Amino acid sequence: MPRTHDDATRLQFVSPERGLHASGVMARITAPAWEGWQPDGDFQHAIRSTMELAQQAGQQAPIVMGAIPFDTRQPSCLYVPRHYEWREPTPLPADTGDNASASLAEASDIPQEAAFKQAVRQAIANFQHSDIRKAVLSRILELRLSNAVNIDQLLMRLRRQNPGGYQFRVPMADGATLVGVSPELLLRKEGTAIRSNPLAGSAKRQADDEQDRAMAERLLASAKDHHEHRLVIEEIRQVLGPCCTSLDIPESPSLIGTSALWHLSSNLEGRIADPATTALQLACRLHPTPAVCGYPTESARKLIDLVEPFDRGLFTGMVGWCDAEGNGEWAVTIRCGSIKHDTIRLFAGAGIVEASQPDAEWAEIQAKLGTMLNAFGLDASQLATHSWCDRPADEVVS
Numbered sequence: 259m260p261r262t263h264d265d266a267t268r269l270q271f272v273s274p275e276r277g278l279h280a281s282g283v284m285a286r287i288t289a290p291a292w293e294g295w296q297p298d299g300d301f302q303h304a305i306r307s308t309m310e311l312a313q314q315a316g317q318q319a320p321i322v323m324g325a326i327p328f329d330t331r332q333p334s335c336l337y338v339p340r341h342y343e344w345r346e347p348t349p350l351p352a353d354t355g356d357n358a359s360a361s362l363a364e365a366s367d368i369p370q371e372a373a374f375k376q377a378v379r380q381a382i383a384n385f386q387h388s389d390i391r392k393a394v395l396s397r398i399l400e401l402r403l404s405n406a407v408n409i410d411q412l413l414m415r416l417r418r419q420n421p422g423g424y425q426f427r428v429p430m431a432d433g434a435t436l437v438g439v440s441p442e443l444l445l446r447k448e449g450t451a452i453r454s455n456p457l458a459g460s461a462k463r464q465a466d467d468e469q470d471r472a473m474a475e476r477l478l479a480s481a482k483d484h485h486e487h488r489l490v491i492e493e494i495r496q497v498l499g500p501c502c503t504s505l506d507i508p509e510s511p512s513l514i515g516t517s518a519l520w521h522l523s524s525n526l527e528g529r530i531a532d533p534a535t536t537a538l539q540l541a542c543r544l545h546p547t548p549a550v551c552g553y554p555t556e557s558a559r560k561l562i563d564l565v566e567p568f569d570r571g572l573f574t575g576m577v578g579w580c581d582a583e584g585n586g587e588w589a590v591t592i593r594c595g596s597i598k599h600d601t602i603r604l605f606a607g608a609g610i611v612e613a614s615q616p617d618a619e620w621a622e623i624q625a626k627l628g629t630m631l632n633a634f635g636l637d638a639s640q641l642a643t644h645s646w647c648d649r650p651a652d653e654v655v656s
């Protein structure tokens with residue numbers, strides 16, 4: 259791949275097994291992924307016709323990569339890159355700590371702590387009068403730094419925090435860059451083999467080994483977290499089951515750890531009945547899972563619209579790639595942020611069920627923000643020293 263310094267057209271999606279590195283834009287696909295699983299729908303038509311154009315222009319094996327928003331009625335942020343290459347994962351260089359600390363000029367929270375906790379109470383009250391069993395509520399933390407962000411260094415630090423995760427970099431329509439390291443695989447397809455690794459149920463990692471182990475054991479024994487997790491697994495079973503000749507779902511979840519959190523995790527593996535179904539179609543069929551939206555999906559989505567004072571944009575959508583054969587890999591767009599010059603917008607959410615405690619859910623999203631904050635060399639206590647302001651929802655654009 260020719261070297262380019264044009265950051266605005268660089269894309270990256272690195273899984274634990276291999277990394278896809280791309281540059282240059284041959285075509286952009288903005289068609290919304292609404293009902294994106296329909297083979298004859300507008301979205302799949304846009305994907306196929308763009309791939310064909312790339313092939314006619316001389317690309318032997320074009321690839322589509324990028325991100326799809328939480329609300330699939332919004333424009334997609336997908337690209338057919340001009341150049342791409344696969345790279346084997348390389349060992350991480352030692353952290354020299356160079357430029358590890360960002361210098362914070364301003365921070366604002368949307369919503370602020372009290373309003374988030376109130377939204378959790380409102381969601382729980384809503385559960386009593388509706389069929390909703392789970393809703394994922396989230397928060398945005400906007401930071402302004404007094405120095406520019408080096409995205410390559412940031413990605414390196416993110417990988418260090420979760421080498422088993424999915425690291426991504428995608429240029430956004432407004433000139434910002436989406437950057438993150440997701441621990442959650444929505445769907446991978448290779449030939450007829452599929453895999454999904456939903457996560458739901460979380461606990462903060464502890465500095466002390468003994469306390470950390472106790473925290474993990476508590477999560478593994480938590481009825482509330484198992485309930486949260488089961489809602490996700492049952493939904494995925496309903497969606498993928500009919501598309502598969504076999505689908506193995508573990509009877510109970512296991513633990514997975516990042517440097518910031520423990521999660522309940524289930525590794526689902528199966529064989530797809532119709533080999534022509536693409537990874538992107540299957541990912542669109544699954545999205546949004548109750549891990550990022552709630553259960554039942556449509557009612558939870560309405561509740562989120564009601565109580566979340568911002569538009570999620572690409573956050574909690576999906577990010578990844580798909581080739582012309584239908585193979586591909588899509589991760590859930592979490593533990594991430596958008597970066598534009600010195601302004602950073604970070605995102606974190608938590609699944610709310612009837613047994614949720616507002617204080618604990620706030621602590622959980624704080625811990626989730628830790629992944630990105632650590633990569634900037636910032637921590638929550640540093641943020642508390644700066645002025646915080648709540649913004650009216652209509653000022654917030656994604």
Ligand SMILES: C=C(O[C@@H]1C=C(C(=O)O)C=C[C@H]1O)C(=O)O
Nearest residue numbers: 458459460549592606607608609
């Ligand atoms: C929404 C996020 O995470 C999701 C919610 C989880 C939970 O509620 O336990 C766990 C993993 C993710 O599916 C996030 O990290 O922002």
